[in-house]
């Protein structure tokens with residue numbers, strides 16, 4: 456493969472539709488980076504592809520809206536799709552192969568095997584979207600097996616997904632290195648996401664409240680608050696300035712995604728709209744806080760959005 460020439464537009468990647476064609480296109484390639492996506496690519500995906508291109512000779516982007524990770528009543532049928540746009544964006548970012556299989560290619564008749572990650576996959580997104588991470592783990596393992604990359608790239612925007620994939624790869628001894636890539640945001644703070652396309656420009660501007668809520672928790676920590684529930688209450692106050700926001704959860708988790716404290720309507724055993732579940736009763740130590748992550752899921756204008764940040768911002 457030739458290196459991209461700075462300043463020149465890159466060629467579109469080769470479009471591959473079948474498992475057989477993928478196998479022959481990959482034959483003989485020893486340095487391969489995989490970027491799994493569901494398409495409708497944006498600059499967050501471009502960042503993953505650019506990093507993959509910097510670290511591998513061949514970059515494969517997969518575009519597959521994976522039916523297995525959508526629950527009944529979720530947005531599988533209306534999920535945005537635009538393969539021509541994806542080919543252009545993936546090419547400009549440096550991908551050479553774009554694998555866009557049909558569901559029949561990935562799940563032929565008779566397909567019955569699934570990967571189930573225990574523990575961390577049952578919390579947070581896993582609790583709100585039962586079966587979601589079984590679908591993610593299954594398709595990611597299939598993609599890793601098909602492409603056999605040295606490295607596979609995932610966005611920190613989906614923090615729990617990244618942790619689930621790391622766990623699976625470690626537990627099942629897959630040799631691929633899993634690389635996490637920081638979240639790309641709009642200037643307002645809103646994390647880029649394909650589902651943002653469901654929102655009007657005004658709604659998108661208002662959806663920046665999710666990141667504002669996370670920043671309010673960070674500010675409370677910086678101001679000296681150490682009690683997990685009080686930290687989250689500071690975030691809740693910021694979130695409540697937006698009447699359209701319906702909170703699913705606002706959580707602080709440790710490095711293993713154990714929930715230290717959580718607020719929201721998805722907290723078990725409560726009829727309140729913003730129930731609290733505090734699992735870590737004492738003030739947070741600096742060591743716990745240094746590894747802690749804030750995770751949020753909320754619905755705005757009928758669209759479910761997620762975001763996350765470290766409790767203590769990383770210095771640039």
Ligand SMILES: Nc1ncnc2c1ncn2[C@@H]1O[C@H](COP(=O)(O)OP(=O)(O)OP(=O)(O)O)[C@@H](O)[C@H]1O
Pocket residue numbers: 491492493494498499500502503608609610611612613636637638639640646647648649650651
């Ligand atoms: N803003 C972003 N910054 C960095 N990585 C991202 C960003 N958005 C998505 N990714 C990563 O891109 C990969 C493919 O994600 P996906 O195709 O689901 O896009 P998405 O924008 O997250 O879509 P959705 O709106 O369905 O959540 C995932 O590893 C995801 O974490």
Ligand SMILES: CC(C)(CO)[C@@H](O)C(=O)[O-]
Pocket residue numbers: 491492493519521524591594595613616
């Ligand atoms: C990793 C993934 C491509 C699996 O379908 C998907 O969950 C996504 O796009 O984040």
Ligand code: BAL
Pocket residue numbers: 493524613
């Ligand atoms: N990036 C997350 C994929 C999903 O919501 O299904």
